[in-house]
Amino acid sequence: MSTTPALDIRPALSDDELNELFAASWPDHTTTAFAPLLDRSLLWVAARRAGRLVGYVNVVGDGGLHAFVLDTTVHPDERRLGLGRRLVRSAAAEACARGARWFHVDYEPALAPFYASCGFRTTEAGLMPLVPRG
Template sequence: MTGHQHDGVVLAVRPALGNAELNDLFGASWPEHRETDFRPVLEHSLAWVGARRDDRLTGYVNVAWDGGAHAFVLDVTVHPDERGRGLGRRLVARAADLAREAGAAWLHVDYEPHLASFYAGCGFRPTAAGLLRLA
Protein backbone atom coordinates (compact mmCIF):
# COMPACT_ATOMS: atom_id res chain seq x y z
CA MET A 1 0.00 0.00 0.00
CA THR A 2 1.32 3.41 -0.91
CA GLY A 3 0.41 6.58 0.84
CA HIS A 4 1.43 9.18 3.39
CA GLN A 5 3.26 7.83 6.44
CA HIS A 6 3.55 9.48 9.84
CA ASP A 7 4.47 7.89 13.16
CA GLY A 8 4.40 4.42 11.60
CA VAL A 9 0.83 4.82 10.29
CA VAL A 10 0.29 4.89 6.53
CA LEU A 11 -2.72 6.63 4.99
CA ALA A 12 -3.89 5.36 1.62
CA VAL A 13 -6.66 6.57 -0.66
CA ARG A 14 -9.18 3.96 -1.83
CA PRO A 15 -7.25 0.97 -0.46
CA ALA A 16 -8.76 -2.47 -0.87
CA LEU A 17 -10.81 -3.01 2.28
CA GLY A 18 -12.83 -6.07 3.17
CA ASN A 19 -15.90 -6.38 5.33
CA ALA A 20 -14.04 -8.39 7.97
CA GLU A 21 -11.41 -5.76 8.70
CA LEU A 22 -13.87 -2.85 8.53
CA ASN A 23 -16.25 -4.65 10.88
CA ASP A 24 -13.33 -5.41 13.22
CA LEU A 25 -12.33 -1.72 13.29
CA PHE A 26 -15.89 -0.47 13.74
CA GLY A 27 -16.62 -3.11 16.39
CA ALA A 28 -13.58 -2.04 18.42
CA SER A 29 -14.41 1.64 17.99
CA TRP A 30 -18.21 1.83 18.25
CA PRO A 31 -19.95 -0.25 20.95
CA GLU A 32 -23.30 -0.20 19.08
CA HIS A 33 -21.80 -1.43 15.78
CA ARG A 34 -23.50 -4.32 14.02
CA GLU A 35 -21.99 -6.40 11.23
CA THR A 36 -22.28 -4.41 8.00
CA ASP A 37 -21.72 -5.06 4.32
CA PHE A 38 -19.55 -2.08 3.35
CA ARG A 39 -19.41 -2.88 -0.38
CA PRO A 40 -22.47 -0.79 -1.34
CA VAL A 41 -21.10 2.16 0.63
CA LEU A 42 -17.68 2.01 -1.00
CA GLU A 43 -19.18 1.57 -4.47
CA HIS A 44 -21.00 4.92 -4.11
CA SER A 45 -18.24 6.89 -2.41
CA LEU A 46 -16.17 9.65 -3.91
CA ALA A 47 -13.25 8.21 -1.96
CA TRP A 48 -12.24 6.69 1.34
CA VAL A 49 -9.03 6.76 3.29
CA GLY A 50 -7.65 3.84 5.25
CA ALA A 51 -4.93 4.06 7.86
CA ARG A 52 -2.71 1.10 8.68
CA ARG A 53 -0.04 0.39 11.22
CA ASP A 54 1.83 -2.58 9.82
CA ASP A 55 -0.94 -4.71 8.32
CA ARG A 56 -3.68 -3.69 10.78
CA LEU A 57 -6.44 -1.27 9.79
CA THR A 58 -6.34 1.45 12.45
CA GLY A 59 -8.41 4.22 10.88
CA TYR A 60 -10.96 4.98 8.19
CA VAL A 61 -13.00 7.83 6.76
CA ASN A 62 -15.50 7.84 3.91
CA VAL A 63 -16.12 10.78 1.57
CA ALA A 64 -19.53 10.93 -0.06
CA TRP A 65 -20.67 13.69 -2.40
CA ASP A 66 -23.48 14.95 -4.54
CA GLY A 67 -21.35 15.05 -7.68
CA GLY A 68 -21.11 18.82 -7.45
CA ALA A 69 -20.34 21.37 -4.76
CA HIS A 70 -21.11 19.32 -1.65
CA ALA A 71 -19.05 16.53 -0.11
CA PHE A 72 -19.66 14.77 3.18
CA VAL A 73 -17.32 13.22 5.73
CA LEU A 74 -18.79 10.00 7.10
CA ASP A 75 -17.69 7.36 9.58
CA VAL A 76 -14.44 8.87 10.85
CA THR A 77 -13.18 5.91 12.84
CA VAL A 78 -9.92 5.47 14.76
CA HIS A 79 -9.10 2.30 16.67
CA PRO A 80 -9.06 2.98 20.43
CA ASP A 81 -5.37 1.97 20.57
CA GLU A 82 -4.50 4.80 18.16
CA ARG A 83 -6.57 7.65 19.59
CA GLY A 84 -5.04 10.84 20.91
CA ARG A 85 -2.21 10.93 18.36
CA GLY A 86 -3.82 13.07 15.66
CA LEU A 87 -4.81 10.24 13.33
CA GLY A 88 -8.46 11.32 13.18
CA ARG A 89 -7.46 14.83 12.15
CA ARG A 90 -5.09 13.45 9.52
CA LEU A 91 -7.91 11.33 8.10
CA VAL A 92 -10.28 14.30 7.95
CA ALA A 93 -7.61 16.55 6.38
CA ARG A 94 -6.94 13.96 3.68
CA ALA A 95 -10.69 13.61 3.08
CA ALA A 96 -10.93 17.40 2.68
CA ASP A 97 -8.07 17.36 0.16
CA LEU A 98 -9.82 14.65 -1.88
CA ALA A 99 -13.14 16.53 -1.87
CA ARG A 100 -11.39 19.75 -2.93
CA GLU A 101 -9.51 17.95 -5.71
CA ALA A 102 -12.84 16.56 -7.00
CA GLY A 103 -14.25 20.10 -7.25
CA ALA A 104 -16.38 20.26 -4.11
CA ALA A 105 -16.75 23.70 -2.57
CA TRP A 106 -18.21 22.58 0.76
CA LEU A 107 -17.40 19.73 3.13
CA HIS A 108 -20.18 18.77 5.53
CA VAL A 109 -20.12 16.61 8.64
CA ASP A 110 -22.77 15.59 11.15
CA TYR A 111 -21.62 14.73 14.65
CA GLU A 112 -22.80 14.24 18.18
CA PRO A 113 -22.20 17.06 20.69
CA HIS A 114 -19.29 15.31 22.44
CA LEU A 115 -17.33 15.43 19.15
CA ALA A 116 -17.74 19.19 18.61
CA SER A 117 -14.21 20.07 19.77
CA PHE A 118 -12.68 17.38 17.54
CA TYR A 119 -14.43 18.73 14.44
CA ALA A 120 -13.70 22.34 15.42
CA GLY A 121 -10.04 21.33 15.58
CA CYS A 122 -10.39 19.98 12.04
CA GLY A 123 -11.61 23.40 10.86
CA PHE A 124 -15.37 22.83 10.80
CA ARG A 125 -17.71 25.51 12.11
CA PRO A 126 -21.14 24.73 13.52
CA THR A 127 -24.19 25.36 11.34
CA ALA A 128 -27.90 24.78 11.69
CA ALA A 129 -29.01 21.56 10.05
CA GLY A 130 -31.98 19.27 10.00
CA LEU A 131 -32.25 15.52 10.37
CA LEU A 132 -35.11 13.22 9.50
CA ARG A 133 -34.92 9.63 10.73
CA LEU A 134 -36.08 7.32 7.93
CA ALA A 135 -35.79 3.93 9.62
Protein backbone atom coordinates (compact mmCIF):
# COMPACT_ATOMS: atom_id res chain seq x y z
CA MET A 1 0.00 0.00 0.00
CA SER A 2 1.66 3.17 -1.14
CA THR A 3 -0.22 5.81 0.83
CA THR A 4 -0.88 6.05 4.52
CA PRO A 5 -4.57 6.14 5.45
CA ALA A 6 -5.69 9.53 6.75
CA LEU A 7 -6.78 9.70 10.40
CA ASP A 8 -9.65 11.88 11.58
CA ILE A 9 -10.91 12.60 15.10
CA ARG A 10 -14.68 12.34 15.63
CA PRO A 11 -15.66 12.31 11.95
CA ALA A 12 -19.21 11.61 10.86
CA LEU A 13 -19.57 7.84 10.47
CA SER A 14 -22.57 5.95 9.16
CA ASP A 15 -23.89 2.67 10.49
CA ASP A 16 -23.40 1.20 7.01
CA GLU A 17 -19.67 1.94 6.82
CA LEU A 18 -19.01 0.88 10.42
CA ASN A 19 -20.96 -2.35 9.94
CA GLU A 20 -19.05 -3.03 6.72
CA LEU A 21 -15.70 -2.57 8.50
CA PHE A 22 -16.75 -4.67 11.50
CA ALA A 23 -18.18 -7.45 9.29
CA ALA A 24 -14.90 -7.68 7.37
CA SER A 25 -12.86 -7.61 10.59
CA TRP A 26 -14.87 -9.65 13.11
CA PRO A 27 -16.42 -12.97 11.97
CA ASP A 28 -19.18 -12.92 14.60
CA HIS A 29 -20.25 -9.30 14.01
CA THR A 30 -23.97 -8.63 13.83
CA THR A 31 -25.41 -5.46 12.38
CA THR A 32 -25.34 -2.73 15.01
CA ALA A 33 -26.73 0.78 15.39
CA PHE A 34 -23.59 2.75 16.22
CA ALA A 35 -25.10 6.21 16.76
CA PRO A 36 -26.18 5.49 20.38
CA LEU A 37 -22.65 4.26 21.12
CA LEU A 38 -20.95 7.25 19.54
CA ASP A 39 -23.31 9.61 21.38
CA ARG A 40 -21.78 8.36 24.65
CA SER A 41 -18.18 8.37 23.47
CA LEU A 42 -15.46 10.79 24.48
CA LEU A 43 -13.97 10.47 21.01
CA TRP A 44 -13.28 8.10 18.17
CA VAL A 45 -10.60 7.98 15.53
CA ALA A 46 -11.27 6.78 12.00
CA ALA A 47 -8.87 5.91 9.20
CA ARG A 48 -9.82 6.19 5.55
CA ARG A 49 -8.08 5.13 2.38
CA ALA A 50 -9.54 6.53 -0.84
CA GLY A 51 -12.70 7.45 1.07
CA ARG A 52 -13.27 3.93 2.45
CA LEU A 53 -13.30 3.35 6.23
CA VAL A 54 -10.38 1.00 6.98
CA GLY A 55 -9.75 1.61 10.68
CA TYR A 56 -11.55 2.73 13.82
CA VAL A 57 -11.08 2.99 17.55
CA ASN A 58 -13.59 4.27 20.10
CA VAL A 59 -12.77 5.89 23.44
CA VAL A 60 -15.19 6.35 26.31
CA GLY A 61 -14.49 8.31 29.44
CA ASP A 62 -15.64 8.55 33.02
CA GLY A 63 -15.97 12.34 32.85
CA GLY A 64 -12.73 12.67 34.77
CA LEU A 65 -9.24 11.26 34.51
CA HIS A 66 -9.94 7.84 32.96
CA ALA A 67 -10.48 6.94 29.31
CA PHE A 68 -11.11 3.47 27.93
CA VAL A 69 -10.23 2.03 24.52
CA LEU A 70 -12.99 0.05 22.82
CA ASP A 71 -13.36 -1.69 19.47
CA THR A 72 -9.93 -1.17 17.93
CA THR A 73 -10.66 -2.40 14.41
CA VAL A 74 -8.48 -2.50 11.29
CA HIS A 75 -9.69 -3.91 7.98
CA PRO A 76 -7.89 -7.20 7.17
CA ASP A 77 -6.38 -5.62 4.02
CA GLU A 78 -4.68 -2.97 6.19
CA ARG A 79 -3.30 -5.11 9.03
CA ARG A 80 0.35 -5.39 10.02
CA LEU A 81 1.16 -1.99 8.50
CA GLY A 82 1.10 0.06 11.71
CA LEU A 83 -2.40 1.46 11.30
CA GLY A 84 -3.71 -0.02 14.56
CA ARG A 85 -0.87 1.59 16.51
CA ARG A 86 -1.48 4.92 14.78
CA LEU A 87 -5.17 4.75 15.69
CA VAL A 88 -4.52 3.93 19.36
CA ARG A 89 -1.71 6.47 19.77
CA SER A 90 -3.83 9.18 18.14
CA ALA A 91 -6.72 8.29 20.45
CA ALA A 92 -4.39 8.44 23.48
CA ALA A 93 -3.07 11.87 22.50
CA GLU A 94 -6.58 13.20 21.96
CA ALA A 95 -7.87 11.72 25.23
CA CYS A 96 -4.97 13.39 27.05
CA ALA A 97 -5.77 16.71 25.35
CA ARG A 98 -9.34 16.31 26.66
CA GLY A 99 -8.16 15.87 30.25
CA ALA A 100 -7.73 12.10 30.65
CA ARG A 101 -4.63 11.02 32.57
CA TRP A 102 -5.14 7.24 32.53
CA PHE A 103 -5.78 5.23 29.36
CA HIS A 104 -7.23 1.75 29.90
CA VAL A 105 -7.78 -1.23 27.61
CA ASP A 106 -8.99 -4.79 28.06
CA TYR A 107 -7.84 -7.37 25.52
CA GLU A 108 -7.50 -11.05 24.77
CA PRO A 109 -4.05 -12.51 25.61
CA ALA A 110 -3.16 -12.82 21.91
CA LEU A 111 -3.38 -9.03 21.60
CA ALA A 112 -0.92 -8.32 24.43
CA PRO A 113 2.04 -7.73 22.06
CA PHE A 114 0.00 -5.28 19.97
CA TYR A 115 -1.13 -3.23 22.97
CA ALA A 116 2.39 -3.33 24.46
CA SER A 117 3.66 -1.87 21.17
CA CYS A 118 1.11 0.95 21.63
CA GLY A 119 2.61 1.78 25.04
CA PHE A 120 0.32 -0.09 27.44
CA ARG A 121 1.72 -2.04 30.37
CA THR A 122 0.06 -5.05 31.95
CA THR A 123 -1.78 -4.44 35.23
CA GLU A 124 -4.02 -6.44 37.51
CA ALA A 125 -7.70 -5.92 36.81
CA GLY A 126 -11.00 -7.52 37.62
CA LEU A 127 -13.88 -8.49 35.40
CA MET A 128 -17.39 -9.55 36.34
CA PRO A 129 -19.78 -10.71 33.62
CA LEU A 130 -23.22 -9.22 34.05
CA VAL A 131 -26.07 -11.58 33.22
CA PRO A 132 -29.54 -10.07 32.85
CA ARG A 133 -32.10 -11.50 35.24
CA GLY A 134 -34.96 -13.29 33.56
